[in-house]
Amino acid sequence: MTAADLTITQAAAGLASGEMTSTQLTEAVLDRAAMTEAVLHAYLTMDRDGAMAAAAESDRRHARKDPLGPLDGIPIALKDNMCTHGVETTASSKILAGYRPPYDATVVERLRSQGAVITGKTNLDEFAMGSSTENSAYGATSNPWDPDRVPGGSSGGSAAVVAAGSALGALGSDTGGSIRQPAALCGVVGMKPTYGLVSRFGLIAFASSLDQIGPFTRTVTDSALLLDAIAGFDPRDATSFRGEYPNFSDAIGRGVQGLRIGVVKEFSGEGFEPAVEAACSSMLDRLSATGADVVEVSVPTVDAALSAYYLIAPAECSANLARFDGIRYGLRVSGATTEEMMARSRAEGFGPEVTRRILLGTYALSAGYYDAFYGKALEVRALLQADFAAAYEKVDVLVSPTSPFTAFKMGDKSQDPLAMYLCDICTIPSNLAGHPGISIPIGLDESGLPIGFQVMAPALGEPVMYRVAAEVERLATFDARPELAGVTA
Amino acid sequence: MSVLEGWEAVIGIEVHVELLTQSKMFCGCKVGFGDEPNMNVCPTCLGLPGALPVPNRTAIEWISKIGMALNCEISETSVFHRKNYFYADLPKNYQISQFDIPVCHDGFLDVAVDGDTVRIGIERAHQEEDTGKSLHMGEGGRIHAATETLLDFNRSGVPLVEIVSKPDIRTAAQARAYAQELRNVILELDVSDAKLEEGSMRFDANISVRQEGAPEFGTKVEIKNMNSFRSLERAVAYEIERQVDEITSGGTVIQETRHWDEEAGVTHGMRTKEGSSDYRYFTEPDLVPIVIDATWQAEIRQSLPELPAERRARYADLGLDPHLAGVLAGADADLRAVFDHAVDAGADAKAAAIWITGEVTAWLRREDTAPGDSPLTGEWLAALVAMVSDSKVSASAAKDVLDGVMRGEGAPEAVAEGRDLIQISDAGAIAAAVDEVLAANPDAVERYQAGEQKVVGFLVGQVMRATQGKAEPKLVNELLREKLS
Numbered sequence: 001m002t003a004a005d006l007t008i009t010q011a012a013a014g015l016a017s018g019e020m021t022s023t024q025l026t027e028a029v030l031d032r033a034a035m036t037e038a039v040l041h042a043y044l045t046m047d048r049d050g051a052m053a054a055a056a057e058s059d060r061r062h063a064r065k066d067p068l069g070p071l072d073g074i075p076i077a078l079k080d081n082m083c084t085h086g087v088e089t090t091a092s093s094k095i096l097a098g099y100r101p102p103y104d105a106t107v108v109e110r111l112r113s114q115g116a117v118i119t120g121k122t123n124l125d126e127f128a129m130g131s132s133t134e135n136s137a138y139g140a141t142s143n144p145w146d147p148d149r150v151p152g153g154s155s156g157g158s159a160a161v162v163a164a165g166s167a168l169g170a171l172g173s174d175t176g177g178s179i180r181q182p183a184a185l186c187g188v189v190g191m192k193p194t195y196g197l198v199s200r201f202g203l204i205a206f207a208s209s210l211d212q213i214g215p216f217t218r219t220v221t222d223s224a225l226l227l228d229a230i231a232g233f234d235p236r237d238a239t240s241f242r243g244e245y246p247n248f249s250d251a252i253g254r255g256v257q258g259l260r261i262g263v264v265k266e267f268s269g270e271g272f273e274p275a276v277e278a279a280c281s282s283m284l285d286r287l288s289a290t291g292a293d294v295v296e297v298s299v300p301t302v303d304a305a306l307s308a309y310y311l312i313a314p315a316e317c318s319a320n321l322a323r324f325d326g327i328r329y330g331l332r333v334s335g336a337t338t339e340e341m342m343a344r345s346r347a348e349g350f351g352p353e354v355t356r357r358i359l360l361g362t363y364a365l366s367a368g369y370y371d372a373f374y375g376k377a378l379e380v381r382a383l384l385q386a387d388f389a390a391a392y393e394k395v396d397v398l399v400s401p402t403s404p405f406t407a408f409k410m411g412d413k414s415q416d417p418l419a420m421y422l423c424d425i426c427t428i429p430s431n432l433a434g435h436p437g438i439s440i441p442i443g444l445d446e447s448g449l450p451i452g453f454q455v456m457a458p459a460l461g462e463p464v465m466y467r468v469a470a471e472v473e474r475l476a477t478f479d480a481r482p483e484l485a486g487v488t489a
Numbered sequence: 490m491s492v493l494e495g496w497e498a499v500i501g502i503e504v505h506v507e508l509l510t511q512s513k514m515f516c517g518c519k520v521g522f523g524d525e526p527n528m529n530v531c532p533t534c535l536g537l538p539g540a541l542p543v544p545n546r547t548a549i550e551w552i553s554k555i556g557m558a559l560n561c562e563i564s565e566t567s568v569f570h571r572k573n574y575f576y577a578d579l580p581k582n583y584q585i586s587q588f589d590i591p592v593c594h595d596g597f598l599d600v601a602v603d604g605d606t607v608r609i610g611i612e613r614a615h616q617e618e619d620t621g622k623s624l625h626m627g628e629g630g631r632i633h634a635a636t637e638t639l640l641d642f643n644r645s646g647v648p649l650v651e652i653v654s655k656p657d658i659r660t661a662a663q664a665r666a667y668a669q670e671l672r673n674v675i676l677e678l679d680v681s682d683a684k685l686e687e688g689s690m691r692f693d694a695n696i697s698v699r700q701e702g703a704p705e706f707g708t709k710v711e712i713k714n715m716n717s718f719r720s721l722e723r724a725v726a727y728e729i730e731r732q733v734d735e736i737t738s739g740g741t742v743i744q745e746t747r748h749w750d751e752e753a754g755v756t757h758g759m760r761t762k763e764g765s766s767d768y769r770y771f772t773e774p775d776l777v778p779i780v781i782d783a784t785w786q787a788e789i790r791q792s793l794p795e796l797p798a799e800r801r802a803r804y805a806d807l808g809l810d811p812h813l814a815g816v817l818a819g820a821d822a823d824l825r826a827v828f829d830h831a832v833d834a835g836a837d838a839k840a841a842a843i844w845i846t847g848e849v850t851a852w853l854r855r856e857d858t859a860p861g862d863s864p865l866t867g868e869w870l871a872a873l874v875a876m877v878s879d880s881k882v883s884a885s886a887a888k889d890v891l892d893g894v895m896r897g898e899g900a901p902e903a904v905a906e907g908r909d910l911i912q913i914s915d916a917g918a919i920a921a922a923v924d925e926v927l928a929a930n931p932d933a934v935e936r937y938q939a940g941e942q943k944v945v946g947f948l949v950g951q952v953m954r955a956t957q958g959k960a961e962p963k964l965v966n967e968l969l970r971e972k973l974s
Contacts, residue, residue, distance in 0.1 A: 083539045202539040209774035238543045322582035323536040365769035
């Protein structure tokens with residue numbers, strides 16, 4: 001146990017009291033990473049110099065008793081699809097090898113302005129397309145609980161560094177479950193906010209109407225703290241929420257007495273591992289025992305959500321990724337004409353899963369197919385939103401397993417896209433609806449792999465979602481940590 | 490042109506207008522023509538990873554103005570779409586444009602052609618963003634032979650409005666008149682400099698021909714690259730004739746895009762690789778719908794200036810014939826203001842209009858002076874008009890008076906006096922001159938009395954000379970005849 005194993009809240013208290021310095025904390029985290037990275041490969045870029053310089057500045061502020069907030073001096077990692085000024089940002093794609101953005105994403109600006117220490121950039125499935133972090137042009141990331149297994153994805157790097165202690169918190173992005181599913185598989189807390197709460201400016205887009213940035217932390221309290229830091233209206237994002245932003249940390253610790261918790265009926269049975277179902281069902285019993293009103297709820301359209309998602313997300317990505325053409329930045333493969341140069345650069349620069357989705361999306365939007373595919377998917381999306389609205393008439397939150405199964409072996413699903421797509425069956429509906437969702441670790445299966453429990457809420461329902469999540473965390477008493485590379489957390 | 494007998498052309502025109510807003514459509518970069526390449530750029534208009542668009546409120550206001558001026562319906566809620574195609578100067582490889590719900594739709598523009606008014610329907614006007622510019626280097630700048638291409642993204646993201654007419658245009662002259670009138674409207678709204686040569690206003694024409702009375706449209710051909718009103722008119726005329734020739738000589742018109750070659754005066758088919766392009770339009774997920782509610786619409790409507798057609802109608806109401814009303818309506822705004830003030834000050838509208846469009850405009854051009862720099866006021870113009878109609882100065886002396894006014898010599902009366910141009914309308918003074926002339930020219934008097942009436946003209950000339958041209962000719966004539974009889 002070192003300072004790298006502290007929660008953000010604990011570390012912030014230590015920094016505030018002067019018990020430790022950010023330099024010490026950051027060193028402990030970077031030392032941990034130095035040991036674990038050989039096994040995990042969770043970071044694509046580590047910014048050791050930048051982190052130590054930021055830590056030293058934070059120490060000067062703490063010494064003056066003038067910190068910028070609770071995150072001042074806290075080491076945080078960023079998924080490598082968030083632009084960092086002057087620091088290589090690749091989205092795990094060969095097409096962006098060596099690309100250094102000329103600006104910081106809004107979330108990065110917000111973190112820096114609150115004194116956070118950016119440790120580096122974490123691995124992901126190329127352009128956030130995948131559920132295992134195996135689709136990275138720079139090599140897969142391992143699950144800290146078992147290096148032969150995947151950490152989930154696409155934000156597998158961010159989930160792994162938080163689980164391993166090579167950052168106290170991290171940001172990921174979630175388009176169909178890319179924060180919650182790896183959080184579940186790595187035994188950490190991962191949260192996707194309501195669409196529009198966190199600015200997407202500077203996030204390399206996958207599917208613009210679904211993408212949201214959110215926090216990875218070890219605790220629910222830390223999650224709310226980190227969300228408080230990154231949420232807020234951004235005039236540079238036209239889809240940014242313009243209303244009042246609540247203080248998310250305030251929701252925690254108020255129990256679930258009298259809350260109505262709906263269990264999504266469709267998220268059980270075939271395809272769900274018994275250990276996952278057992279852990280979730282035991283959690284429901286405990287929630288019920290502690291005063292919540294637990295009821296079964298049907299959200300029938302969720303059955304069609306996966307199909308709708310795999311038309312909408314590829315359609316948007318086919319346009320979003322069109323800009324990678326070898327002309328202004330990134331990989332360029334020369335050709336006899338401009339068109340040939342563009343085509344070769346793209347063929348060489350994109351991996352197979354990205355290529356598959358661009359083709360799928362291009363097809364879905366094509367004349368003669370639009371109505372049958374993309375148009376139909378939009379109808380499903382509207383129906384799903386109506387279904388959710390009806391469900392939230394009856395309950396305050398909906399719950400389900402985050403993932404139907406725990407971490408799987410590397411290579412198990414990578415040759416079977418459809419099997420891989422099923423990883424996100426429980427998480428995709430929240431993205432299509434624009435709703436928040438959080439995954440909280442509630443136990444281990446018989447192989448010692450973490451199980452995640454998902455709490456979903458209607459748009460802007462983060463306070464009630466955090467309230468329930470905090471109670472789930474308290475009832476789960478999950479304090480297991482992975483044993484890795486000779487380091488026992 | 491006899492070959493065209495019995496044939497009718499169906500023409501629609503698409504016009505692109507760059508709005509001269511301070512900043513671009515979706516980012517804060519400056520809109521500027523002629524700056525050093527790639528100076529007015531940022532992550533958004535360069536299409537860098539992660540950058541997002543935010544709509545320009547002024548541009549939305551301005552396209553609404555255009556729509557209102559073109560009698561369009563304004564959509565309370567309109568939506569942006571992505572138009573997908575790969576091109577080197579389109580940084581995102583999609584253009585943010587509008588598809589099924591444009592800001593403006595279903596309007597019309599009345600256009601005067603050869604004394605008739607033709608109503609041309611407006612299908613829609615939608616908001617989009619401009620592309621960058623490609624500069625093909627080497628081998629004469631032709632894309633297929635160029636050794637390299639340089640890209641300038643200063644224009645990338647400049648607000649662009651596309652105005653699509655209905656296929657209501659029938660002749661090349663109408664096509665030209667429509668484009669010119671549209672430009673006048675745009676200039677009046679002060680939303681673009683609409684310079685054809687700099688490309689801030691560009692047009693494409695869709696042309697088909699059919700036999701008169703045929704219910705179906707013929708095959709449509711799109712013509713590009715017309716950089717002046719004259720080239721638009723020529724290109725349309727050429728293309729109509731080419732299509733009729735093609736059909737009457739047993740061929741068929743194929744649907745294609747053709748390029749107008751100004752020098753050769755012909756259109757050429759452009760090399761196309763694919764069949765019809767599929768832009769895969771879908772709703773732009775980075776933007777929310779644009780809402781222009783009733784309150785905002787009312788505010789925008791209030792800010793509309795008087796439009797050329799309204800102005801022509803107002804001038805016609807003042808008694809100007811359509812031609813004069815048209816010329817005056819197209820005159821410089823400062824000159825029109827002088828005209829309006831002169832009429833307010835009681836001037837005869839027709840006389841004032843003739844002064845403004847004739848002598849005043851000619852003087853300014855001759856002296857290379859901007860209308861706004863001239864000291865001429867409406868009151869002074871009214872005074873000048875009155876001096877002529879009251880015979881205080883002769884028509885030719887009035888031009889001298891104007892010259893003095895324009896040169897800053899003061900009000901017309903002061904100039905007329907200063908330059909000694911006031912007509913002598915005092916009968917006594919003229920009578921004395923008449924007597925002198927009659928005494929000095931007994932031959933002429935004799936010839937007149939012998940019945941040679943035309944000799945009066947000579948005598949009038951002599952009196953005018955004696956008075957240095959200041960005597961009022963009518964009075965001289967009367968007095969002469971009186972004294973001779």
